[in-house]
Amino acid sequence: MKYLFELGRQPEISIAELEAIFLHDGVDLNTLKPRHIGSYLVIESKDRIYAEKMISRLGGTMKIGNAIENTGDPIASIVHFLNENSTGKIHFAVSGEVTKKTGIAIKKQLKSLGRSVRFIETKNTASILHNNLVEKKSDFTILENNIFVTKAIQDIEGFSKRDFGRPGSDDKSGMLPPKLARIMINLSQIKTTDVLLDPFCGSGTVLTEALSLGFKNIVGSDISQKAIDDTKQNVEWLQKKFDLEPKTFDLYTSDSVHLLGQIKPDSINAIVSEPYMGKPLRGNENKETLKKQTNELAQLYIESFRSFHKILKKDGVAIFIIPKFRHENKWITVNCLEEIKKIGFEILPLAPRPEKREAKGVDSLLYWRTKQYVGREIWKFKKV
Template sequence: MMNNKYFFILGNNPALSLIEILAVAQQQQIMIKLIDYFDYVLLVQMDQEFDFSILGGSIKFGTLLDGSEQYDWSIVESILQRQIIENQKFNFGFSYYFDEQKKIKQWQKECEKNSLHWKKLLAQQGQSARLVSSRETELSSIIVSKEKLLIGGCELLLICRKNKFYYGITKQVQDWRDFGQRDYGKPQVDATSGMLPPKLARLMINLAQLPKEQALFDPFCGSGVLLLEAMTMGYQKILGSDISQKAVTDSKKNYQWYQQQHPELQCQVQINSTDATTLPKELVSEKIGAVVTEPYLGPAWKTRPTFSRIQQVQKELQNLYCAFFSSLNQITLPGTKLVMVWPVFRLGQQILLTYQPHLINNRQWQVVDYSQELNNFGIFGISNFIYSRPDQVVGRQIITFCKQ
């Protein structure tokens, strides 16, 4: 029975957030059914709740309550009243997610006006309460966490879609402190070779749907971002390699640092200096369960490249990646998944993809069709899964392959 309703607030790249949620639900055998989806909001029914902290691409998760045809303060008040713990200060705040932005300010003003009046009534009853607000129409995960709205407080979401109101109570938010520690706190960082965000690394590992007891391999490990994320997620056997001896040294130092920070994480980590285009069979002492990697994405651009320069770099990268696929065939078995970043170049309004289907024809690897999976779920019109910012020259296209 799928009587439980939940909401997810997705990250800045919602297409990737969606496929990660579906991958985790499938791996954990959770039945999930779409209620609605717009912008960064996903509303679903599930037969059980899964641990939101495993996700890398979503910001908030919580319980979705019954909706109404119009905004009703009495419903809001009733929900908040049920969250109060007697003789304890009650911090509460609101986030607004509407499909029509022009409506938000109106309801935000109305809701905060009613909240201040309600606070006075509570004070008369001897109950201390504080309204947590923001200049934005939604509270960030940092505010929700710092203001203790998850423990003894409440963040209430007002969601409006096609003139129907939904109400949600946030149960978990993304652990920004933990991700930040692994992103900026590690001792060895190499900005010139690119910095894979830990959130994206976690998302990619989730797409691999790998059981924790199987070996995960990153053949372009760099400073070890994916390796650290796999450790954090509880993987027992983690393999990394890189052609650069500096990268191998950096990865080992970062691994040792993180192990000292978290001695409870017990796992086998093996890091070697190896060319990904000539991977030796003896590199791996046992079967590789999945390969998750961000390869070399090209040079760091100090100025905007020309179209011809981008084409030249793309050709060089395509040759590198094809050689990598040929090498990978020698050490992997059918059923192995490869989750891989392919660079996307932005030149003005043009988006130039490095991945082309013909590159891996007859190379024993089939692309996982995430667009079709979303169609089956009830979400249409999403064909590319790209992690990028508007000002970036190079974005990251995430593609999952399965060996046949």
């Protein structure tokens, strides 16, 4: 069976997350024959993929569909599928390698069969959700002469509630998007019974996403007492609202350099964190100011990793964001990787597919939007 994954705004990050999920589940990536086509990933799987269950784990995939029979004429095939599987008025949408004319042609043929039809021009997954097109089996994607019917879409309302509906927040710190936090957790490839730590927990975004994914042992720390209070409030809110209960939930007011005073050595399976990334930028900072900031951050991160090495278990991992700053269309980076490796860590590649890694010569993933002054570079470190 062929499956379609519609990727998020930054496809390489979405693909890396999918690869991590499949590897975590013991799937040989080569058997999937993955093909990246624009904003989509197409795979082939002998085993059934339960789309709703799969997408509930993901942060970077917008929708999942599976292939339906194509007689050679995609329009005629969709008309036949809708006519056979729909009762009453038909509402449908079609996207991918199509134009508006494709939808109009499908509508015209269905009308000729005596069906009442509405063609919906969807702009995003919200349109699919609000028109109940997944339940109606009537959202289609045409790609390379394959037809996919959507089986599941991202829970955009759930992400929104966990982002904007939670009681504790601080606009001056972090602002890690819940979707990115979830992606980072998945990139760690740890089990839900393992112990996960965020040593810069802020408002608790990583911890609440871990909890919503079913993680049972979560630990947070932050130098700010307000951050600890916000995290406690947000985790307790999520527990009550969605009836979630971790086995252990520990919070410590501590800087990232002195964690050993609070956390036992060799007790953490994974660290997932967006650290302090410096003072907020306006975009008019000179190069010297940015260089000074990157030097300060480098020292913080190096000393933090000395602490991480003591509390991580052998082969434990850290999914860690290291910022880079935009100045006159060039990046100013935080130079700390070599020192982190000397402490006793190796860098594990995150960029999708080995052949792409070799071509690009990078092991990290960059989360960045045009016109932003700060890019989030995601790295995966393993304690050796």
